[in-house]
Amino acid sequence: MAKMPLGEQTLYIGIDGGGTKCRASIMTADLQVLGTGVGGPANPFQGVQQAKDSIRTAAELALIDAGLPPSAMTELIAGAGLAGVNVPSLYEVMSAWEHPFKEMHLTTDLHIACLGAHNRDEGAVMICGTGSCGYSYVGDKSLFIGGHGFPIGDKGSGAWMGLEAIQAILLASDDLGPKTSLSESIGEFLQASGVMIVDRMFGAKQGDYAKFAIFVVDAADAGDAVAVSIAKEGAAYMSAVARKLWATQPGRMSIIGGLAPRLIPWMEQDMANNLSPALYQPEFGAVYFAKQRFKLANNNQSVLTTAI
Amino acid sequence: MAKMPLGEQTLYIGIDGGGTKCRASIMTADLQVLGTGVGGPANPFQGVQQAKDSIRTAAELALIDAGLPPSAMTELIAGAGLAGVNVPSLYEVMSAWEHPFKEMHLTTDLHIACLGAHNRDEGAVMICGTGSCGYSYVGDKSLFIGGHGFPIGDKGSGAWMGLEAIQAILLASDDLGPKTSLSESIGEFLQASGVMIVDRMFGAKQGDYAKFAIFVVDAADAGDAVAVSIAKEGAAYMSAVARKLWATQPGRMSIIGGLAPRLIPWMEQDMANNLSPALYQPEFGAVYFAKQRFKLANNNQSVLTTAI
Incomplete structure (x- = not known):
């Protein structure tokens, strides 16, 4: 099939915004990746302006990577899946953004992860990275579990593990909890011990705590x-989350995120056995979502004929 | 004994700065309280500028309460006990402050609480309010336990209880934890339920979490x-902290802070039995401390002849 020149094609940008970083990939309608950029944290729960800045940065870097001019930004159809926008007020704030794209279709990071992981509308996905959560979409019904953010939720996540580790180290330093090798490993990483760890943690955010998770596992x-x-x-x-998701009969269930491969061996065996590999990264799910919405808005069936 | 006119006396201001509020009392050398003021949070761990502003506000209000002119501020000998300054960097930052007083003698909130509670140098004290911690001073040796701040420490405190409560409510809302009446009581207080609680907790600080402690007890x-x-x-x-403190043989041991009366019934009986009432409030301990330091600096024995 003869290819259309780039200038005549509708181009998409799939944006996956999490608590640590924001990845954006520019793609053609048939999902050829033209360029990718990475920006800073893009969870509006941690900072709305930071999220907007990180998305813009990631998009600018993706344009450069694709060899496209900055002016091409205004022609992109964006699909953005952001952590935190399951909170209604944050969804509203981000939806009201005067974004730099032609269109921006906003949903949760879970939704795009699920669309990408299974390359279809139905499925279940868990994220275990800086944060943690679960999501399933079956028969037009979606189920969100967790994803409440740090420090009130996100059990099992890197940030949660890091906070648990620091608490345990401080209890041990007061001789009010058992000794742990984490005092040495995390102490060496922070170049601190005892009360000086408190000093180092001054102003620490979710992402700072998540750095300790590797020492825990x-x-x-x-x-x-x-x-x-x-x-x-x-x-x-995470096993309890998996059990709830599996009960919705999603067909496929995946777990993604930086900590996932290290957590799976600790999960309950029957739920670990139910996990399937994710087929595509969340950015592809974001473009899948943007194409659906673009098609709905433009009633242009041809956009959807290329399945991802 | 004939009284000196106020204008000829050295006046002291005792400052007790915690995570929720800052109390300041202006006193004569023989500990007559002339006036008291209350400012906002004064834990520099939560915000150095806020701590400075709160201390200044509390002092200004204390001057008004005492019927003294604003210009009298520069004549006051201040004793300030602040939460958070057991962290070395925060002690340094607060010590470097160009404060409005003639002198400011800085120590921890624990130290002034202990001096006030026992009206003498030796003793042990626990605080259980917005934060939690323990302290003893025996034979020129001090022991600090906890006081590491929220969310990495301060177990048993109001903020810790509030965070535990919110976590429990969210687990219950996902049907991943047991049902609890806290969902109704705290939900009503926040005018929210389920994921809307996450919305309400957006940007919540230590003091915001501590407001939920009353619902927990x-x-x-x-x-x-x-x-x-x-x-x-x-x-x-808190019982384990008490046990460590009691082992230093402090003679007297007290627990203070807004949550203390509600926590004592849940403590281990032998440690609860070791508790004695606090004799004076921390502001008196702050003036006790300021008088010691003022005397050391001025080699003026007479200042100390009035025991608090």
Whole structure:
């Protein structure tokens, strides 16, 4: 099939905005990736302006990567899946943004992750990275579990593990909790011990806590009792989330996010066995979503004929 | 004994700066209170500028209450006990402040609470209010326990209880944790339920979480299993802190703070039995401290002849 010149095609940008970073990929309608950019945190719960800045940065870098001029920004049909916009007020604030794109279709990071993971409308997905949550979409019904953010929710996530680890280290430093190798590993990372750890944590955010998660799973694998307890509690929560999602009969269920591969071995075996690999990254799910919405708005059936 | 006219006396201001409010009392050398003022939060861990503003506001209001002119501020010898300054960097930042007083002698809120509670140098004190911590001073040795701040420490405190409560409500709303009456009581207070609670907690600080503690202890007293579990875990921590402090043989041990009267019934009986009432409020301890330091600096023995 002869290809259309780029200038004549509708171009999409799939945006996956999480608590640590924002990835944006510019794609053709048949999902050829032309360029990708990465910006900073884009969870509006942590900062609305920061989220907008991170999306814009990621899009600008994706344009450069694609060899497209800055002026092409206003021609892009954006699909954006952002953490935090399951909170109604944040959805409204981000929807009201005077974004730099031709159109922006906004949904949750969970929704685009699910669309991408299964390359179809129905499925279930869990995220276990900086934050944690679960989502299923079956028979026009969606189910959100968790995703309440740090520190009130997101059990099992990297930020949750990091906070649990710091709490355990401080209890141990007061001799009010069991000794743990995390005092050494995280202490060395922070170049601090005891009350100086409090000093280092001054103003720490979700993403700062999430950096400690790798030390927790490493220590858990090595048998440290405190770390094992944290890993087991986190994995038990994610197993309970999986069980709720599986009950909706999603057909396929995946877990994604930086911490996921390390948490799966601690999950309950039957739920771990129900997991399937994610087929595509969330940015593809974001473009899948944008194409659906663009088609609805323009009543242009041809846009959807290329399945992702 | 004939009284000196106020204008000829050295006047002191005792400042007790915590995470929710800052109390300041202007006193004569023989501890007659001339006036008291209350300002906002004064824990520099939560905000250095806010702490400075709150101290200044409390001092200005204390001057008005005392019927003294604003110009008298520069003549006051201040003793300030602030939460958070056990963290070295915050002690330095607050010490470097160009404060409005003639002198300012800075120490921790724990130290002034202990001096005030026992009207002498030696003793032990626990605070259980917005934050939690323990302190003893025996034989020139001080022991700090906890006081690491929210959310990494301060177990058993109001803020910790509030966070535990919100986490429990959200787990229950996802049907991933037991039902609790806190969903109704705190939900009514916030005029929200389920995911809307996340919305309401947007940007919530330590003091905001601490407002939920009263609902937790009320529900615990009424037998709500989730609230009982939170109250017991918090009280077990404070009992462990008490045990460590009592081991230093402080002679007297007190617990102060807004949540203390409600937590004591949940503490281990032997430690609850070791508690003595606090004799004076922390502001008196702050003036006790300021008088010691003023005397050291001026080698003026007479200042100390009036014991507090």
